[in-house]
Amino acid sequence: MPAAERVAGRRVYDESILDRLAAISLAKRAGFTLAETRLLLAGGRARRLARKAGELDARIAELTARKQSLARLAACGCKSLLACGRIADATLSAR
Numbered sequence: 035m036p037a038a039e040r041v042a043g044r045r046v047y048d049e050s051i052l053d054r055l056a057a058i059s060l061a062k063r064a065g066f067t068l069a070e071t072r073l074l075l076a077g078g079r080a081r082r083l084a085r086k087a088g089e090l091d092a093r094i095a096e097l098t099a100r101k102q103s104l105a106r107l108a109a110c111g112c113k114s115l116l117a118c119g120r121i122a123d124a125t126l127s128a129r
């Protein structure tokens with residue numbers, strides 16, 4: 035990124051740089067690594083976005099399964115987690 039011009043002591047950025055920073059921030063929040071973000075900004079956007087959306091779907095499914103396992107364990111009346119007969123079920127379904 036080029037150094038910002040200073041006007042009255044304040045940095046003044048070119049609008050295209052602000053757009054670039056906004057795009058980088060958005061990509062980061064969507065889970066893109068810096069290397070992926072670099073490629074994303076270089077081109078091939080549709081394919082990379084679709085791939086990341088697929089990765090997020092897989093993570094959502096995994097986290098949903100984990101949450102359901104916790105809910106099953108929480109709903110169980112066992113005194114201790116180690117004594118819970120649902121541990122095996124919860125462990126298997128979380129994979």
Ligand SMILES: [Zn+2]
Pocket residue numbers: 110111112117118119120
């Ligand atoms: Zn139990």
